[in-house]
Amino acid sequence: MTININEFSKRRYQLMAEMVEGVAIVPTSPELIRNRDSHYPFRFDSYFYYLSGFKEPESVLFLIAGPQAKTILFCRDKDMEREIWDGFRYGPAGAVIEFGIDEAYSMSQLDELAPQLLANQSKLFYSLGADAAWDARVTGWINQLRTQARTGIGAPDSITDVRKLLDEMRLYKSDSELAVMRRSANIAAAAHQRAMQFTRPEMMEYEIEAEFLHEFYRHGAQAPAYTSIVAGGASACTLHYNANNAKLRDGDLLLIDAGCELDGYASDITRTFPVNGKFSAPQKDLYELVLASQAAAISKVAPNNHWNEPHEAALDVLVRGFIDLGLCKGSHDEVLEKGSYRQFYMHRTGHWLGLDVHDAGEYKDQVGEWRKLEPGMTLTVEPGCYVRPADNVPEHFWNIGIRIEDDVLVTSADCEVLTSAALKSVDDIESLMKR
């Protein structure tokens, strides 16, 4: 474990302090069947992992707030037969020792003990609606308590979404989380560099995807953080393209949006480069524009700027460029007001990043204003430009799709680009790909 168990414990006590009273129930993810008796690779629930560091399936946390605050974990029993087939399990006793949990019990005792843990607690903190099977189970415990009302036993009478409290906590990364995120970013940056070095005309997109997986796994990342996008030529204009099965053509660009997950933490990088190693003039025009818009956006990632300032800065540069290059008609203000730039730039410029690639955390404050950026927050900055063939578009730009995406930490002075090892200037890309 790269994050110390004391940090997980500290998070649990912080959550219980914010709850003041009541019980929080935080289950991990279910195991999902892929086909017949094969499962998808198990990925723990991010909230559960954030509070426990525990990666086994079939487990749930109960956090009891109040003067006698404590955490109880239910997990799988030790089971020699199952461990021979599926591997090591901590078991409740092992979990207490290795994860610093106050008490742990077998999952087989959950339905018996949960109503006792909920009895006479006024508040329940639980993510109702996130998982139907857990909803049914939790509702069952509450109904069981309600039938005991005449014996004087009370059931929680309010349910608060525990994610509301955890989202705020997860938004501010600790030094040890940032250490993991920097490593995740460096692995992904190395993979992008490797892709640039391997790419040749006539290769298949999946061959380049394979280079990513090679680089991710050989550095210890456990998985891609999301389905990699390896999009040659016109496919780059399909924002979520992931077929990754076409031949790369001489003269086209290749857009790759790929990042890895390391010890739970995502990196998320996009680079766009020429398949043959040299940008054409129209490709370079659009590429330099997107790069300039990204630089403008990154310069706005600083404490006290609000969430939308990087997006506004990117948009400002893109709109000017779209007008200069003949993609948009009208004045800067008209293009912004009418939204005609959306023909070429239809997404926003970033999102929070952390345990989830689109990480937890609100983007607006309680009065509906964009929230202020603060040190410790991590986000992506990912402007782009996607030109589909159309009568109103100069033909030399048709089918060019470009996105440039980096991961950025808000620092006390301004920001740190976590993915700066991934080359992106025209000169750097062309000299790396020189052949």
Ligand code: GLY
């Ligand atoms: N790769 C997901 C995203 O860029 O948001």
Ligand code: MN
């Ligand atoms: Mn992203």
Ligand code: MN
């Ligand atoms: Mn991305």
